[in-house]
Amino acid sequence: MYCVPTPADSALTFAPGGTSPVDTNPVRVPVPSSVGRLHRDSRRTPADDAPLTRPDGGTRPRVLLVAPAADGEDISEAWNAYQWVRLLAEETDLTVLTSWKRGHTPLSRQLPGVRIIEWSEAPLVGRVERLNSLMQPGYPLFYWRARRWIRRRLAAGERFDVAAQVIPVAMRYPSPAAGLGIPLVVGPVGGSLPSPAAFVAEEGATPWYQRLRALDKFRLTHDRALRRTYESAACVIGIAPYVAEFLDGLALRRFEAMSxxxxxxxxxxxxxxxxxxxxxxLHVGRTIRTKGLRDAIRAMAALRDLDVVLDVLGDGNDRAACEALVRELRLDDRVTFHGMVPRATVHEFYTRADVFVFPSYREPGGGVILEALSYGLPLVITDRGGPASFVTDACAYRVPAVSPEQLSADCATAIRELVENADLRVQMGAAARELAASTHLWSHRVHRMLGLFEELAGAGITRTAR
Known part of the structure; x- marks a missing residue:
C-alpha cells in the first residue's frame, strides 16, 4: 500500500507492494526482489533514513542516479531516463533522485521496487511543453533539492560507489552530485550544434528561447558550477564525438562517446x-528546416527519370514552405505529406520503405536513425552531428552539408545509386539491421555504463555485506 506523500518541497515516501499502474510503454517492468521496504523523506532523521542493507551479500555497486525527469509514460528524455532506471536497477543497488510531472504517475509507482527519492515539479513549469523541454525552468529548484539531499546522506554516513547524471542531455545544466567526493559520470550529453553558415538564411526567424543556445559556450567558460560539473567528473559521455570538440576549453578527466x-x-x-x-x-521527423526535408525534396527534382516517391511523416513550422517547394518543382505526384500519424502507422511506413532519407544538418542525436537501422533500411544522411556517428559506410551514405545546393545534389547522387541497384539496397539494408542488433540496443548501453561504473569506482565497490 502506498504511503501518503509529504508536501511538495520534500521527497515523497512510498513502500513497495502495491499494484503498479498500467505502463503506457509496452515494456515489462521487473521489480528487483532483493530490495527491501523503502521509506524516504528529506525531513527524516539520519537514523530513520539509514542506508539500505541488501540480504544477498551486497556485491553490486551502489549507484546514485540523477535524472530530473524519469517517466515511462512520457517521451524523449524522460522516457530514456526511465529506461536507465529500469535496467540499472536490475544490476545495481540503485538510488534515484528525480521529480515527476503533474498529471503523470510518479516514478515510485511505476517502479515500486526501486529506491526513489522524488519531488513534484515546480508549479507552472509544465505549462509550455516546448519551452520547458528546451530551458528546464524547474531545474534550479531540482538542483537545490537534490544537492541538499546528497549532502545530508553523505553527512549521515551513507556512501555511493559512483554517481551518474543521464539527463538533461543539453550541456547547460550543472550536476548536483558534482564535487562531493563521489566518482561522477555526466552524460550522455550533447546539443549546441550550430547550423552550417550557408543554411542559416533559409531557417527564418528563430524563437527567442532557442537563441539562448548561443549562450552555452559562454556559460561553460564563465559559470563556475557548470565548469565544476565537467572538470570534476570522472568521465563525461558525449552523444557523439563532436561533443569533445565543443568542450575543448575544459580540462576533462576522461571523455567517451555513446548515443x-x-x-x-x-x-x-x-x-x-x-x-x-x-x-x-521515407523521411520521419519534425518538419523544420534543419531536418533537411527541403534538401530531400530538391533531390527528388533531380530524379524525375526514376520511378521513386517520397513519403513524409511529421509536422512542423516548415511544412508550408516544403509544400510550396513541392508545387514549385511540380513534384505533387511524387512527394506525399502524411502529417502526424499514430505509431502503428509509422511502423507500416518503415516496413514499406526502401530507403531512409534524413539529411538533417543540425542533428545532435537522432533516434529516427536507429529506427531506420532496425527496419533494415539503407540510409542517406549528412556527415555531421549524431547520425553520422551512429552508422557505418556499410549501411549509409554520409554526405557533406556545406550548402543547400550541394546537399541536395549529393543526396540525389546517393539516392540514384540505391534506386538503380537493388542488390546494393539489400546489402546495405542487411548491414543496417546487423548494426542495430549488435550496437544500438538498450542492453548495449547499460552494459557499457556498468563497465564504466566498475572501472571508475574500482576498489570502492562493496564486495561484502554492508
Missing part, C-alpha cells in the same frame, strides 16, 4: 518479395 538513445528490441525482420511499384523513400 543517448537506443532500441528496446528489433521489429520483426521483413520477409517476402518486394511488391511491384516505385522505390519508396
Amino acid at each position: 543517448e538513445v537506443a532500441l528496446l528490441d528489433l521489429p520483426r525482420a521483413p520477409h517476402g518479395v518486394r511488391p511491384e511499384g516505385p522505390i519508396r523513400l
Whole structure:
C-alpha cells in the first residue's frame, strides 16, 4: 500500500507492494526482489533514513542516479531516463533522485521496487511543453533539492560507489552530485550544434528561447558550477564525438562517446518479395528546416527519370514552405505529406520503405536513425552531428552539408545509386539491421555504463555485506 506523500518541497515516501499502474510503454517492468521496504523523506532523521542493507551479500555497486525527469509514460528524455532506471536497477543497488510531472504517475509507482527519492515539479513549469523541454525552468529548484539531499546522506554516513547524471542531455545544466567526493559520470550529453553558415538564411526567424543556445559556450567558460560539473567528473559521455570538440576549453578527466538513445528490441525482420511499384523513400521527423526535408525534396527534382516517391511523416513550422517547394518543382505526384500519424502507422511506413532519407544538418542525436537501422533500411544522411556517428559506410551514405545546393545534389547522387541497384539496397539494408542488433540496443548501453561504473569506482565497490 502506498504511503501518503509529504508536501511538495520534500521527497515523497512510498513502500513497495502495491499494484503498479498500467505502463503506457509496452515494456515489462521487473521489480528487483532483493530490495527491501523503502521509506524516504528529506525531513527524516539520519537514523530513520539509514542506508539500505541488501540480504544477498551486497556485491553490486551502489549507484546514485540523477535524472530530473524519469517517466515511462512520457517521451524523449524522460522516457530514456526511465529506461536507465529500469535496467540499472536490475544490476545495481540503485538510488534515484528525480521529480515527476503533474498529471503523470510518479516514478515510485511505476517502479515500486526501486529506491526513489522524488519531488513534484515546480508549479507552472509544465505549462509550455516546448519551452520547458528546451530551458528546464524547474531545474534550479531540482538542483537545490537534490544537492541538499546528497549532502545530508553523505553527512549521515551513507556512501555511493559512483554517481551518474543521464539527463538533461543539453550541456547547460550543472550536476548536483558534482564535487562531493563521489566518482561522477555526466552524460550522455550533447546539443549546441550550430547550423552550417550557408543554411542559416533559409531557417527564418528563430524563437527567442532557442537563441539562448548561443549562450552555452559562454556559460561553460564563465559559470563556475557548470565548469565544476565537467572538470570534476570522472568521465563525461558525449552523444557523439563532436561533443569533445565543443568542450575543448575544459580540462576533462576522461571523455567517451555513446548515443543517448537506443532500441528496446528489433521489429520483426521483413520477409517476402518486394511488391511491384516505385522505390519508396521515407523521411520521419519534425518538419523544420534543419531536418533537411527541403534538401530531400530538391533531390527528388533531380530524379524525375526514376520511378521513386517520397513519403513524409511529421509536422512542423516548415511544412508550408516544403509544400510550396513541392508545387514549385511540380513534384505533387511524387512527394506525399502524411502529417502526424499514430505509431502503428509509422511502423507500416518503415516496413514499406526502401530507403531512409534524413539529411538533417543540425542533428545532435537522432533516434529516427536507429529506427531506420532496425527496419533494415539503407540510409542517406549528412556527415555531421549524431547520425553520422551512429552508422557505418556499410549501411549509409554520409554526405557533406556545406550548402543547400550541394546537399541536395549529393543526396540525389546517393539516392540514384540505391534506386538503380537493388542488390546494393539489400546489402546495405542487411548491414543496417546487423548494426542495430549488435550496437544500438538498450542492453548495449547499460552494459557499457556498468563497465564504466566498475572501472571508475574500482576498489570502492562493496564486495561484502554492508
